[in-house]
Amino acid sequence: MKTLIKNAHIISPGIDIENGAALVEDGKFVQVYDTGAELPAADETIDAGGKMMMPGFIDVHSHGAGGADTCDGTVDALKKIAECKAREGVTSYIATTLTLGYDTLEKVMYAVAEYNKQPHGIKIPGVHLEGPFVNPKMAGAQNPEFLKNPDYEIVEHLNKIAPVKIITMAIELEGAVDFIAKASALGVRCSAGHSAATNAQFKAAKAAGLAHLTHFCNQMSPLHHREIGLVGSGLLDSTVKVEVICDTVHLCPNMLALAFKVLTPERIMMITDSLACSGLPDGPSSLGGLPIMVKNGEARLMSGNLAGSTLNYSLGIRNIRKITGLPLSEIVKATSWNQAQSLGYTDLGKIAPGFTADFVLLGDDFLVTHTYVDGKLVYAK
Numbered sequence: 477m478k479t480l481i482k483n484a485h486i487i488s489p490g491i492d493i494e495n496g497a498a499l500v501e502d503g504k505f506v507q508v509y510d511t512g513a514e515l516p517a518a519d520e521t522i523d524a525g526g527k528m529m530m531p532g533f534i535d536v537h538s539h540g541a542g543g544a545d546t547c548d549g550t551v552d553a554l555k556k557i558a559e560c561k562a563r564e565g566v567t568s569y570i571a572t573t574l575t576l577g578y579d580t581l582e583k584v585m586y587a588v589a590e591y592n593k594q595p596h597g598i599k600i601p602g603v604h605l606e607g608p609f610v611n612p613k614m615a616g617a618q619n620p621e622f623l624k625n626p627d628y629e630i631v632e633h634l635n636k637i638a639p640v641k642i643i644t645m646a647i648e649l650e651g652a653v654d655f656i657a658k659a660s661a662l663g664v665r666c667s668a669g670h671s672a673a674t675n676a677q678f679k680a681a682k683a684a685g686l687a688h689l690t691h692f693c694n695q696m697s698p699l700h701h702r703e704i705g706l707v708g709s710g711l712l713d714s715t716v717k718v719e720v721i722c723d724t725v726h727l728c729p730n731m732l733a734l735a736f737k738v739l740t741p742e743r744i745m746m747i748t749d750s751l752a753c754s755g756l757p758d759g760p761s762s763l764g765g766l767p768i769m770v771k772n773g774e775a776r777l778m779s780g781n782l783a784g785s786t787l788n789y790s791l792g793i794r795n796i797r798k799i800t801g802l803p804l805s806e807i808v809k810a811t812s813w814n815q816a817q818s819l820g821y822t823d824l825g826k827i828a829p830g831f832t833a834d835f836v837l838l839g840d841d842f843l844v845t846h847t848y849v850d851g852k853l854v855y856a857k
Contacts, residue, residue, distance in 0.1 A: 477501065477519045479851060484524035484837070488531055488827040489813045492805040498529070500833040503850035507829055524837055527845060530808055531825050532567025532834030533789050534815035536642060536745055537604055537691065537719055539572045539763075540752035546571040546603075547764065549583030554591045558598035560755050562855035564748075564789040565836035565844040567812075568599040568824070570641050572749075574764035575607030575618035578630065585637035592638070597854035599834075601819065602639030605631070606690070609655070610670035611646035616695040617783035618670060619764045626655035631664065640664050641819060644690040646671035647681035660685030665818060667719070668706055670695045678709040682716060687818060689718045691749055692735060694726050694782065711738050717818050719747045720810075722792035723785050725774055729799045736800045736807075744810040745818070746792050751775055751784040794842035 479500040486496040486508065497509040499516060509515060539546055541560035544553040554571060561569050573584055584603060591600055607618050609626040626649055634640055643659060645652065647668045656666045668681060669690025674697065678686070689696070689710045697705030704711075710718050718739055722732060726749070736744065748754070751768075753761040758770045768775050768783045775783045789811075796807050812834075813825035823832045833851035836844050847855040 478516075479520045479522065480515060480518035481522045481524055481529065482515060483526055484529040485526060486529045486827055487804045487808055489809045489825070490805055491827070492803065495526070496529075498827055500851040503833055503852070504823075505827060505829055505831050505833050508827060527837040527839055528804070529827065530565070530804075530836050530838065531812045531827055531831075532836055532847065532849065533565045533746075534812040534824065535561065535566045535569040535748055535750075535789055536815050536819070537572050537606070537747035538566075538569045538750045539574065539606075539784060541750050541754040543752055543756060545752040546584055547574050547576055547580055549580060549587050551587050551591050554587055554600060555596055558596055558600070559855075561789070562598050562847045563755075563844060563857075565838065565847055566598065566789050567834035567836070567847060567849050568601060570602060570604040571600050572604040572606055575610060575615070575622045576764055577622055581605070581630075581634060582637065585634050588638040597849055599849065601821075602641035603634070604642040604644070605634070605640060606644040607670065609643070609645040609649060609652070611649065611672050614646065614670045614672050614695045616670060616781060617763055617766065617768070617777055619766055621765075625649050626651050628655050628658045631659055632662065635662060635664070642667055642688065644669040646673065647686060648673045648677045653680050653684045656681055656684040656686055660687070663820075668696065671706060672697045673706050673709075675704050675709045675712075678706060678713075682713070687717060688745070689716060691726065691747065692718045692720050693731060694721070716743070717745050717814055718743055720744050721749050721785055721787065722746050722795050723787040724795055724799075726782060726785065732796065732799050736796065736802060741802065741806045741809040741814075743814065745814050746789070746796070746810045748787040748789050748792070749784045750787060754786040755788075756786075790836075790838060790842050790844050797842075
């Protein structure tokens, strides 16, 4: 079946076409048409009405939404999160855990494996383990009761149940460098976070395979003129991908502007770090057994520390557009293309022939009106 999407403002890495069109067949883009091009016949024609059309977003760091948490460890919870993510334009997300006991992590892996036995719309390629291998002094909203040093056997076992895609860890912990080398060989992307690492420790970890920095600037060693820490290491490096929460709370607008100027959209992976309370009214909630309070859309521990976000993914794009003024064809690299490249997916993150037809339509307010996965509609406002 051929589907033609016409009258769309197509925005993809390096591409900005007003009143463009795209042809989809068997879940793939087969052709993209410039303004004024003669359009082919199709079995179905969708008039985008001039809306922005972007590759579906890939959120590599999301704990939950709509009252459901990945660590609930059920298929129903994953489905609920997926439904919420579809409303944000996310077509793939990496189900992200918290620092909890092994039994809970194992339960999550079985739930993800069960979810993936049949299509549910939004894709969950695997799991992002945020902890338990983090620094107690940089635990932030992670539960200190379950912290431990890196243990490869745990990851090896969990990966046999469902794919472990990313591990957030403190790279200065005992055995971390050897762990990174083994996990990287397994295909896991290791990410430095909740870490007090020095630049020298960053370099050692990178040599072993370190691929990412988790929620840049948050719960990581800060930039200082006598030790640049992980923040400075991220700014100085040229290859490691960097997660950024674009809610203007975790990073102020000036820091977001600096990140996009120095790191550039080529290295940034925009994330939500969303919690179960995302998409719900303000009020009390919990995170990994710790009580939190949401006020004015900000989720915080009782101590006042930030505890993840309630960010709608597409509104993060609006924030970055307003703050940086960068072309959307550049910003969009940070919403899916970089994530796909890092995770090894060669057919995601672009609106181009041969790529999977995961895409979204957005209004001028950057709110998503339609989300498509494999060319099929999974959400309509």
